[in-house]
Amino acid sequence: MDTDSRTPLIMVAGIDPQQVIDVAEALWQQDPQGTALVHHDLRAVAEGVVSRNTRHGEHADVHVLELAHGCVSCTLREDMLPLLRRLAQAPDVRRIVVRLDTALEPETICWALRHVEVDGRPLITDVSVEAVLATVDRATFLADASGDEELVERGVGGSPDDERTVAQVAVGQVEFADALVLAGEDEDRWQRSRLEAVLARLTPAAPRGRLADLDRLLAEIPESARRGEVDGPHGRLLRGQPSLETDAGVSTVLFEERRPFHPQRLHEAIDVLLEGVIRARGRVWVATQPDEALWIESAGSGLAVGQAGPWLAALDDWSDVADERRFRAELTWDDYYGDRAQELVVIAHEADPGEITRALRRAVLTDDELAAGREAWGAYEDPFAEFHRDPCEPAGDRGLDESEMGGNQ
Known part of the structure; x- marks a missing residue:
C-alpha cells in the first residue's frame, strides 16, 4: 500500500512561454479547487524585481x-521553497503545479528541493515530484537546440548578466523531462523524423504527445522515470538506454578512453562538440589534474566546463560514495588508472560522428607522453586549471560553474 503522505508536485518547463502556460492551465483545470498553481515571473528581473x-x-x-542582493537564485530559493512548503502543508491543497519561467531549468529546482534546507529539512520531505513536463515546439526546437543565441538576446535572461544560450536551456529542459508536450507543426516529414530522433536520444523513455493527450502522457510515464532525481557527475550518461544507431542523420557518439587528455589538445578539440551537435556531456580527466574529474557539457554552441569532484582512485575513504558509483568502479577498475576514464556522450545532427571521435582521440596522450609520467604531465599548460564560481550560486551535485536557479554559465 502506498503510504506516501507528501503533496504531489508537477513542474512544467519550456522555451515558449505560452505553451508552458497552456500546459500549466490544463493541469490546474483538472482540479482547480485542490490544485495550487505557482509561477515566478522573471520578465522584469533586469529592473530588480520578480513577480x-x-x-x-x-x-x-x-x-x-x-x-x-541582486541574485535571482537566492531570491527564488528564499521565496519559492518556503512557499511550496506552506502550500504542501495546507489541508486543501492536493497537488502543486509549478510553471517555470522560460529562463529556469527544472533540474536546478529539483536539486534545490532535495538539498536546500528550509527550517532544518529539505522540501522533498513535504512534496513528491509526480512529473516534470517540458513543452517542445516542433517548428522551432531544432533551431533553438543547435543555435548560439543567448537568452538575453531573446529577452528572457534569468538575470541581467545571464550568459546561457537558448540551446543550453531548451536542451536541459527536455533532457530532464519525464514527458514531452508537443506543440506547433513540422515543416516537412524530414524535419519531423529528425526532431523525433533527437528527442528519442535526449530523453528516450519520456512519452510524447499533444496537449490533448495530457492525461495519457502522465499515465504513461514509466516507473523508471527520474521524477526530479538529479544525476551526479558520476551518474549514468545513457539514462533510458537511447539508441546508438544513426536515424534521420542523428547519431549518438559514445567516446570512451582510459588515457588522459592532453589539456591543450582537449581545449582545441572542444570545437567539435559545438558545431552540428545538439548535446555533449560527460566526465573527463586531463593529465594535469589526475585527482579531479572534469565535467563537460554543451548544447548547440553553448559550453559549460567544471569540476566534478575527485576520482575514487584519489580517495582513501569511500564510505560516502554512492553504492551505484562504487559498484560501477569495481566492475571497471584498472590497476594503473583506477576509475579514471574518458566518458563522453555526443548527440550529433549535422556533424560527422567519425570526425568527433577522431578529434577526441587525437587529444589523448601519445605513447611517448604517457611514458613520460605525471611529473612531465604537470608541466603542461592547462586551460582548465581555474574556474570561477559566484559564492551566491552553489553548483550543487554536478560541480558546474552555474546557478542552481538560472544564473551564469
Whole structure:
C-alpha cells in the first residue's frame, strides 16, 4: 500500500512561454479547487524585481519581490521553497503545479528541493515530484537546440548578466523531462523524423504527445522515470538506454578512453562538440589534474566546463560514495588508472560522428607522453586549471560553474 503522505508536485518547463502556460492551465483545470498553481515571473528581473503569481481555487495572488542582493537564485530559493512548503502543508491543497519561467531549468529546482534546507529539512520531505513536463515546439526546437543565441538576446535572461544560450536551456529542459508536450507543426516529414530522433536520444523513455493527450502522457510515464532525481557527475550518461544507431542523420557518439587528455589538445578539440551537435556531456580527466574529474557539457554552441569532484582512485575513504558509483568502479577498475576514464556522450545532427571521435582521440596522450609520467604531465599548460564560481550560486551535485536557479554559465 502506498503510504506516501507528501503533496504531489508537477513542474512544467519550456522555451515558449505560452505553451508552458497552456500546459500549466490544463493541469490546474483538472482540479482547480485542490490544485495550487505557482509561477515566478522573471520578465522584469533586469529592473530588480520578480513577480510571484499564485492561484488556488477562487484565490489569486500577485506579489512583487525585490531581488535578494541582486541574485535571482537566492531570491527564488528564499521565496519559492518556503512557499511550496506552506502550500504542501495546507489541508486543501492536493497537488502543486509549478510553471517555470522560460529562463529556469527544472533540474536546478529539483536539486534545490532535495538539498536546500528550509527550517532544518529539505522540501522533498513535504512534496513528491509526480512529473516534470517540458513543452517542445516542433517548428522551432531544432533551431533553438543547435543555435548560439543567448537568452538575453531573446529577452528572457534569468538575470541581467545571464550568459546561457537558448540551446543550453531548451536542451536541459527536455533532457530532464519525464514527458514531452508537443506543440506547433513540422515543416516537412524530414524535419519531423529528425526532431523525433533527437528527442528519442535526449530523453528516450519520456512519452510524447499533444496537449490533448495530457492525461495519457502522465499515465504513461514509466516507473523508471527520474521524477526530479538529479544525476551526479558520476551518474549514468545513457539514462533510458537511447539508441546508438544513426536515424534521420542523428547519431549518438559514445567516446570512451582510459588515457588522459592532453589539456591543450582537449581545449582545441572542444570545437567539435559545438558545431552540428545538439548535446555533449560527460566526465573527463586531463593529465594535469589526475585527482579531479572534469565535467563537460554543451548544447548547440553553448559550453559549460567544471569540476566534478575527485576520482575514487584519489580517495582513501569511500564510505560516502554512492553504492551505484562504487559498484560501477569495481566492475571497471584498472590497476594503473583506477576509475579514471574518458566518458563522453555526443548527440550529433549535422556533424560527422567519425570526425568527433577522431578529434577526441587525437587529444589523448601519445605513447611517448604517457611514458613520460605525471611529473612531465604537470608541466603542461592547462586551460582548465581555474574556474570561477559566484559564492551566491552553489553548483550543487554536478560541480558546474552555474546557478542552481538560472544564473551564469
